[in-house]
Amino acid sequence: MLRLDSGFELDYSNIYNESCIQKKDVNNFERAIQNVWRHTNILRSTGFEEGHVSKDGEPEPILFYQLPYISDQGINTPHMIERLKELGEYGRQHIDTVVSIGIGGSYLGSKVLFDVQCGAFWNSYTDEERKGYPRLYFAGFNVDGLYLEGLIQTLQCQANEKGDDYKVLLVITSKSGSTIEPMANFMVLEKALQERHIAYEVAVITDTTDINSPTILHKMALDNQWKVFSVPYGVGGRFSVFTEVGFVTAALVGFDIEEFLAGAAFMDLACQEEDIFKNPALFSAVLKYIASERYGRIIEVFMPYGESLHSLSDWYVQLLSESLGKMSNICLPYGRTPVAAVGTMDMHAQVQEHQEGRLNKVVQFIKVKEWGSSLMVPNSYSEYPRLDAIGNINICDILNVALDANREALSSDNRFNLTITIPTLNAFHLGEIMFMHCWAVYFESILAGVDAFDQPGVEVYKRLIGPKLAEAKQ
Numbered sequence: 001m002l003r004l005d006s007g008f009e010l011d012y013s014n015i016y017n018e019s020c021i022q023k024k025d026v027n028n029f030e031r032a033i034q035n036v037w038r039h040t041n042i043l044r045s046t047g048f049e050e051g052h053v054s055k056d057g058e059p060e061p062i063l064f065y066q067l068p069y070i071s072d073q074g075i076n077t078p079h080m081i082e083r084l085k086e087l088g089e090y091g092r093q094h095i096d097t098v099v100s101i102g103i104g105g106s107y108l109g110s111k112v113l114f115d116v117q118c119g120a121f122w123n124s125y126t127d128e129e130r131k132g133y134p135r136l137y138f139a140g141f142n143v144d145g146l147y148l149e150g151l152i153q154t155l156q157c158q159a160n161e162k163g164d165d166y167k168v169l170l171v172i173t174s175k176s177g178s179t180i181e182p183m184a185n186f187m188v189l190e191k192a193l194q195e196r197h198i199a200y201e202v203a204v205i206t207d208t209t210d211i212n213s214p215t216i217l218h219k220m221a222l223d224n225q226w227k228v229f230s231v232p233y234g235v236g237g238r239f240s241v242f243t244e245v246g247f248v249t250a251a252l253v254g255f256d257i258e259e260f261l262a263g264a265a266f267m268d269l270a271c272q273e274e275d276i277f278k279n280p281a282l283f284s285a286v287l288k289y290i291a292s293e294r295y296g297r298i299i300e301v302f303m304p305y306g307e308s309l310h311s312l313s314d315w316y317v318q319l320l321s322e323s324l325g326k327m328s329n330i331c332l333p334y335g336r337t338p339v340a341a342v343g344t345m346d347m348h349a350q351v352q353e354h355q356e357g358r359l360n361k362v363v364q365f366i367k368v369k370e371w372g373s374s375l376m377v378p379n380s381y382s383e384y385p386r387l388d389a390i391g392n393i394n395i396c397d398i399l400n401v402a403l404d405a406n407r408e409a410l411s412s413d414n415r416f417n418l419t420i421t422i423p424t425l426n427a428f429h430l431g432e433i434m435f436m437h438c439w440a441v442y443f444e445s446i447l448a449g450v451d452a453f454d455q456p457g458v459e460v461y462k463r464l465i466g467p468k469l470a471e472a473k474q
Helices: 023-027 030-046 078-094 108-118 145-162 180-195 216-224 237-242 244-253 257-270 280-293 307-324 351-356 395-411 427-448 456-472
Strands: 009-011 097-101 135-139 167-173 199-206 227-230 299-304 337-340 361-370 417-424
Touching: 009 280, 023 280, 030 280, 030 427, 078 244, 078 257, 097 145, 097 180, 097 244, 108 135, 108 237, 108 244, 108 307, 108 427, 135 145, 135 180, 135 244, 145 180, 167 180, 167 244, 180 199, 199 216, 199 244, 216 227, 227 244, 237 244, 237 257, 237 307, 237 427, 244 257, 257 280, 257 427, 280 361, 280 417, 280 427, 299 307, 307 337, 307 361, 307 427, 351 395, 361 395, 395 417, 417 427
Parallel strands: 097 135, 097 167, 167 199, 199 227, 299 337, 299 361, 361 417
Antiparallel strands: 009 417
């Protein structure tokens, strides 16, 4: 068990033992771990990853390691934090509904922050229950006309109910301003609001590095005097939840950005520990790499327990896929197929395969010790023994007992699994979990000989979609 002073725990006992990955396996990686530190030290000291270039073939900085720290010289500055707080207060005073429009890293991280802060029923609460913060919906993460029609109808109903004082804020995120899904959704939504005479404002999050040659979206914002926030240079979308890309949504619902960054900073210090048994990201990366390459565990099931962490699985799927699923430096494909799951729901959907299917999986559990809910299952039907068994138990205790039972069942057949446990679910501990996995995929990329920061496979379909859209144009 690896424990940090914050209460964060990584239990590796069900993957690192005499029946699974053994001590001798890890000892064989001493030289490879030295190479990880060589790369890491270069990255932290120069801001560049050895061998990494942009899709244009030019050297490109890698700066995700700076993100937890608020400083005037950093990516996340005190001025930025203050401006986000002002945005949050502006939203409370002037905005009824926010629509956050983005895809991939411009959506997935924001959705995690929203789910942890707000839960599933935020948009059904009264203004007072939301402490004045606006309702918030997501769009642009797909191009689904039926979903978009339903969202437009929802905005219309809210406008009808409130009247002329109703106002929508469209927040559109695209580094280039040419990303098809969010831009198409934005244009449809804006036209719908105009046609229905619903008042709205626009804020954009885009690349603002070159004011003399602005991106499409930045130019649109300048021409229309929209609020502008930045997609920072040197930070890929899958790491951008720790930037304004995630923080604009966070500010608009009252999520504690500074505590989130404090958790990430605490984890970042742990990820600098050279002792592998004190470094959760490095030990996790080594174990998963060995599991893949020596034991054939080429699928990773990421399974937090609790519905408010469901979207964390989706975020991790992108992080793992885009960071590790590519050709290695010896021209062999590498990668571990991620599977998003959530407990206890997927105990009734996937666990049969986890327990008795092929021996090709690692299961990563996320456990929250104390959920802060006092809901008890009443002993209303004690005359039925099986219902009596769950009476007078806190419903969140059932959640954690189920997780423990799942872990034990998998381990009884030497099915590889790890468990991360946090004391409670809050911004600080969420920052720990998410930043640990950012470092873990980087460490594993060095072991595997792949570039964690490019995504050449994505460019293949992008080259094909343009001509096909031209054929579909009416």
